[in-house]
Amino acid sequence: MxxxxxxxxxxxxxxxxxxxxxxxxxxxxxxxxxxxxxxxxxxxxxxxxxxxxxxxxxxxxxxxxxxxxxxxxxxxxxxFSTVRKDPVRTGLAVNCIKFIEAIEIDPADAKPAYQLLLETLLMLEEGGGSSEFTPWLFRGKLAFDMGFKPDFLTCGSCGESVTSEGGYRFDVEKGQVACRTCLSTGKPLEGFARPISAGVLRALDWIEQSRPMDWLTVSMDNEVRRQAGQLIELFVAYHLGLSWEGGMYKKV
Ligand SMILES: [Zn+2]
CATH class of the missing domain: 2.40.50.140 (Nucleic acid-binding proteins)
Incomplete structure (x- = not known):
């Protein structure tokens, strides 16, 4: 048939x-x-x-x-003739494709992966993307779209919203934020909890809600970008079992 x-x-x-x-x-x-x-x-x-x-x-x-x-x-x-003609855009597209291939998408996750890659190619065709943002935004967004969706703006323990205060930690394994009050009551978080600022949590929430076309106008403070990028790589490595080493994705 x-x-x-x-x-x-x-x-x-x-x-x-x-x-x-x-x-x-x-x-x-x-x-x-x-x-x-x-x-x-x-x-x-x-x-x-x-x-x-x-x-x-x-x-x-x-x-x-x-x-x-x-x-x-x-x-x-x-x-995607513009992506094809421009080596930088081609490189960004290939980077995203290599990532999708490395994950071994099963049919249940095919729809979000296809949709995200298609929208990313359309974004690259229209606006060019950027080497500083496109690769890791794509990786993070794909993990989120495949169902690993943390709530970055609420403490996973007491349910309070994230304010501008400091003292937050993010548990990569559970995908949960913990606030200072919950942390100080002495329930120690295991292993993967990392200190994180409210600004970085808001950037991660923005990425989670974004579509590739939104990435054309993204701007982030250098430090926020560095920390958000680092956290996304840890999150992806843990939940999708992959890391980026020497120009290739490897199963970890
Ligand atoms: Zn709390």
Whole structure:
């Protein structure tokens, strides 16, 4: 049975003379490989569709025995030509794609991952993004969208809202804020609790609520950016089991 679905093309490779394999991300299936037989020759069925970073409506079927996925034809929806032409934007897009691939998205998380990557590519196409913000905002936002959603503005223990006072800690493992009063009553937080300012908590809340288009106008105090970035990396490493080392994401 054939179905049509909107897909983001993550990678393309060729084998034999005319055949290609394509790594795709879709909102229902997550990441998978499909074969475009004759894709290199029959450009008519796949005009502009067999390039990484393309947004394509593919007709997807399978071979007779159902053992692998076959791409029958595609209609190009967006090729993000500006992202493709600008090496900085291409680099940011590839960084986000590598992260999505490293997480091993299962179909239950496919929808938010697809939506976030699509919106990020649209943002890069329109506004360019920034090396200082886009990569870690993407990582944090993906973790939040996959359901690891801390309440950054409320003490997880007494329920008081975060004010401008200091003395807060954030427990990366539980995803919870603790206020000074709760901390001073002597219930020690285990292991992962780190001191954090109200400003950084508000920045993290903003990131949690944001969409990629909002990132075009983001500005943060250097120190807030450094601390929020650090906390996001810890949060991602703990909850998604990944860290960034030497230009690659590694399972931790
Ligand atoms: Zn409290």
């Amino acid at each position: 054939n179905a049509t679905e909107k897909c983001l093309v993550l990678k393309v490779g060729c084998f034999r003379e005319a055949d290609c394999w394509v790594r795709l991300l879709t909102p229902t299936r997550g990441i998978f490989n499909g074969f475009a037989f004759g894709g290199n020759r029959s450009r008519r069925r796949f005009v502009g569709c067999l390039d990484p970073l393309s947004h394509v409506l593919f007709t997807i079927g399978s071979n007779k025995t159902g053992t692998y996925t076959v791409l029958e034809e595609g209609t190009l929806l967006n090729n």
